[in-house]
Amino acid sequence: VIIITGSGDRAFCAGVDVRDHFPDKIDTTLNVFHKVFHVLVNVNKPVLAVVNGYALGGGCEVAMACDIVIASETATFGQPEINVGAIPTVATALLPKLVGRKKALELILTGNTISASEAAQIGLVNKVVPFEKLEETTEKLANQLKEKSSVVTKLARMAAYQGMDMGFLKALDNVTGIYTNLLMRTEDAVEGLNAFIQKRKPLWKGR
Numbered sequence: 001v002i003i004i005t006g007s008g009d010r011a012f013c014a015g016v017d018v019r020d021h022f023p024d025k026i027d028t029t030l031n032v033f034h035k036v037f038h039v040l041v042n043v044n045k046p047v048l049a050v051v052n053g054y055a056l057g058g059g060c061e062v063a064m065a066c067d068i069v070i071a072s073e074t075a076t077f078g079q080p081e082i083n084v085g086a087i088p089t090v091a092t093a094l095l096p097k098l099v100g101r102k103k104a105l106e107l108i109l110t111g112n113t114i115s116a117s118e119a120a121q122i123g124l125v126n127k128v129v130p131f132e133k134l135e136e137t138t139e140k141l142a143n144q145l146k147e148k149s150s151v152v153t154k155l156a157r158m159a160a161y162q163g164m165d166m167g168f169l170k171a172l173d174n175v176t177g178i179y180t181n182l183l184m185r186t187e188d189a190v191e192g193l194n195a196f197i198q199k200r201k202p203l204w205k206g207r
Contacts, residue, residue: 001142002043004066005050012055012063012075030089033058037090040065041161044154046145050138051075052131056113061090064098064124067157070138071116072131077124078113097164099123149188149204 006012040047040062049055049066053075060077063069071077079088079095088095088108095104099122107114119125129137145153159178163171183189188204195202 001145002045002047003050003138003142004047004062005138006052012049012051012053012059034089036062037065044157045150046153046157048138048142050134051077051116051125052134056080057088058090061088061094064094065090068141069119069125070127070129070134070141071119071125072134073116073128074131075116075119075125075128076113077116077119078111079107080111080113082109083111095124149186149192149202150206151186151188152183152192155183155186 046068047066049063049069051063051069051071053072055063055071055075055077057078057080060079063077079091081088091104091108095107098104099107103122106112114122116125116128120128127137155178159175162174162178166174187207188202191204192202
């Protein structure tokens with residue numbers, strides 16, 4: 001499990017320096033920034049964002065690209081790029097898929113910030129907890145994820161990400177192929193089924 005968080009209780013991440021948005025720097029800025037998201041999508045482990053404070057601009061985009069987002073009650077989210085004449089590149093590509101076109105465009109076009117509770121209501125955040133419970137909640141969830149087979153988790157995550165960019169029936173065919181051609185060839189899939197039938201805890205091997 002990979003956990004991404006900020007230090008202290010003031011901010012998760014406030015995004016890219018405004019000075020890096022000028023024409024002479026933007027190509028390099030976007031190239032470096034977008035590599036982060038290639039890593040987040042292609043990594044073979046669950047990625048948790050633990051948001052404690054401001055998650056604005058690129059910080060909000062990093063959070064939304066994670067698999068699961070846990071936020072403190074005082075966290076705030078937003079895409080203020082429009083206020084300085086910029087566009088949130090990741091949010092324009094991903095946010096409509098997460099919260100719907102209308103809410104995504106409201107956030108992108110107004111530059112407004114929203115509370116953690118509203119972020120949870122629209123589907124940007126999974127869970128909101130008091131700041132003092134943030135570490136405990138994260139640890140509990142991380143431990144729960146670690147109990148699963150790493151190879152099965154990898155394949156489930158792969159199927160979900162690939163399916164996001166497909167129509168329903170195509171995604172269904174895709175996951176069927178992953179299930180029959182990849183999952184069923186793993187030792188952990190057989191172990192999980194046998195453990196359930198034998199009423200015992202599975203012994204995962206990660207293969």
